[in-house]
Amino acid sequence: MKRIAVLIVLVTSTLVSMAxxxxxxxxxxxxxxxSISSLLGGSGLYEVRDNMTVEVKPHALLGFVGGADVMYQASDAVSLSAGLSFVQAGCKLEDYTDEYNIVYDRYLRINYVSMPILVHNKLLPGLSVKVGIEPTCLFNANNHEVYQLYSVDNDGMKTYLQENTGDFDMKNGMRKFGLSIPVGVSYEYENVVLGALYHVGVFNIYKYGDSSRNSVFEVSVGYKLNL
Structure with a gap:
């Protein structure tokens, strides 16, 4: 029994050292x-419906993230990383209908170039938690919507007259530089790294208006190239 226990300890220690x-x-x-993103504190967008100003509520929007990190192994348990990433943020906006239009496929897409600087703490072989800071630089921002114009006859039947797509450049109304606090976990197996990271914005994304901040959750897969 002792031999089996010693063998298990030796095998485990070997696997840990290899990992x-x-x-x-x-x-x-x-x-x-x-990425799955939305906005905290409101969308910062307003529109007029029935002679009233109505705030547009944000919903989750799916996007893309990609980049590369350089990592330094400071000790057996702690490593440091700095990277450069392309991150799609923003939010989806709810559809609405008035007596002349149906507006749908509405979203605010904000693209950033970010530089995450993280501290990684290994809890178990392959499993780490990470936290840090993330300066961001605005790449572009676009508000998209599709609207259909229709008429209604006396019987209440709708006749669709035309459909248009609107894309509006929002970059001039956005802050060019920002800061996020990323926290997350990662798991490494045979140099394949699975990661989950949540970014919460520190500053308002708009130059003026509501105090709306980014909220971005990302899931990624990477490959570790040892130098």
Missing amino acids: QNKPGTWSVIPHVGV
């Missing part, structure tokens, strides 16, 4: 994934 990078080593981790 860990040695302190003082460097690696590069390219990664791609998806």
Whole structure:
């Protein structure tokens, strides 16, 4: 029984040592994934319906993330990373109908170039938690919607007259630079790294108006290249 226990300990310690990078080593981790984003504190967008100003409520919007991180193994348990990423943020906006139009497929898409700087703390072999800061630079911003114009006859039947797509550049109304606080977890197996990261914006994304901040959750997969 003792021999079996010793064998298990030896095998486990070998696997742990294989899974860990040695302190003082460097690696590069390219990664791609998806983002689920919305806005905290309101959308900052308003529209007039029935002679009233109505705030447009934000909903979750699916997007893309991708980039690469450079990681330094500071100790057996702690590593540091800095990276460059392309992150799609923004929010989806609810459809609405008035007596002349149906407006749908509405979203605010905000694209950022970000530089996440993270501290990684290993809890178990392959499993780490991470937290840090993330300066961001606005790449572009676009408000999209599709609207259908229709008429209604005396019997209440709708006749659709035309459909148009509207894309409005929102970049001039946005802050060019921002800051987020990212927190998350990652799991590494045979150099494949699965990560989940939540970013919460520190500053208002708009130059003027509501105090709306980014809220972005991302899931990514990467491959660790040891240098």
